[in-house]
Amino acid sequence: MKDVGMKPESYRTAIATGILHAPPHCIELLRNGNTDKGDALKTARIAGILGAKRTDELIPLCHPLPIYRADVEYQLEEAHVVITAVVETIGPTGVEMEALTAVSLAGLTLYDMLKPHCEPEDLCLDQIKLEKKKGGKSHFTRVLKAPLPASVIVLSDTVASGKxxxxxxxxxxxxxxxxxxxYIQYQVIPDSPEQLKALIEQQKNDYPLILTVGGTGLGPKDLTVETIQPLLTREIPGLMEAARSFGQRRTPYAALSRGVAGYIENSLVLTLPGSRQGAKESLIAILPALVHLFDVQKNIPHTGGYQ
Structure with a gap:
């Protein structure tokens, strides 16, 4: 089973379709709801919705997901019926299989309810396919359209001393x-507010993105936030709110991070935790927002030589 624990949740939809071929008189039975077993369209709709909700039980490697919407609709033609399923969720992985399962279960239910009224060769369920999906990496991209320079500043006495x-x-x-x-500028400096402030002053117009790593906790030398926050000309609190929310679903310690984010002149500056997992989780949580920001903001001036 694929690990999706580090994937951020997003709104996801999937639309799937399928076709059940049947004789015209069977299509009329569907239209009137008069099969021997009752109203086939209504019954198949319930079957499809149930299939979407229980896909993880039917397909071995599918993840369980909260299904916020599942619906099945029909288009009745002369000798076939088009089955359409729409499924929605907010989760770390998509609902393509849920939509395909809904179509399959609805189609099989129609098949079962029509088979007393015709020969087996008169019924055929085919062309089950995904028509559309939205959300996740296909919609909220995590890769820049064009490369941009960035700076990563690690603050740690022990790392800076080589220990x-x-x-x-x-x-x-x-x-x-x-x-x-x-181009990524990578530097390690001690837990020094003076050195950090001087480095930010030096880099603030050369790098569209500056990330600090370390100094966001509650230790006596954790002063990154106190150093960066007064320099911010436009704060973006939602970035760190998203990072903390993402992290807290994985460890309660994420609530102790005091990270801030915002612009210092032409550079977006973010403060990440000093632990490997904390820094990774925070950056993963906000990366789609960062990519979107830089992709749509075309007029960021660069005075450095790293374009």
């Missing part, structure tokens, strides 16, 4: 590279 290897910052660099950030 400990940096894993959090390197992991952030890896995620940014996968997202098509082109």
């Amino acid at each position: 400990k290897a940096d894993t959090a910052g390197q992991n952030v660099v890896d995620i940014l590279e996968e997202a098509n950030f082109g």
Whole structure:
């Protein structure tokens, strides 16, 4: 079963269709609701909705999802019926299989209720396919259309002194590279507000994105937030709210992060936690928003040489 624990939730929809071929007199039975077993369209609709809600029980490797909407509709033609299923959720993975299962179960129910009224070869369920899906990585992209430079600043006395290897910052660099950030400046400095402030002042117009890693906790030397927040010219509280919400569903310690985000002149600056997992979760949670922001904001001025 695929691990979706680190995928952010999003609104997702899927539409699937299928066709049941049947003799004209069977189509008329569907239209009038007069099969021997009752109203086939209504019964098949319930079967399709039930199939969507129980797809994870029917298909071994499907994830269970909260189904916020499942519906089945029909289009009756002379010698066939088009079955359409729409399924919606808010989750970490899509509902394509739920929509396809809904169509399949509705079609099989119609088949079962019509078979007393015709020969077996007169019925055929086919062309079950996905028509449309929305949400997830196909809709909320996590990769920039065009590469942009970024800066990653790791704050740690122990890493800066060589007593400990940096894993959090390197992991952030890896995620940014996968997202098509082109030139990434990576630096490690001690837990020094003075050095951080000087570095931000130096980089603030050269890099569209500056990420600090470390110093967002409650320790006596965790002063990244106190250093960055007064410099912000336009704060974006929703970014860190999203990061904390995402993290807190994975560990209650995420509530202790005091990260902030916003613009310092022409650079978007975000403060990530110093732990590898905390930095990873925070960046994963907000990456689609960052990509969207940079893709739609075309007029970011760059004074540096990393375009």
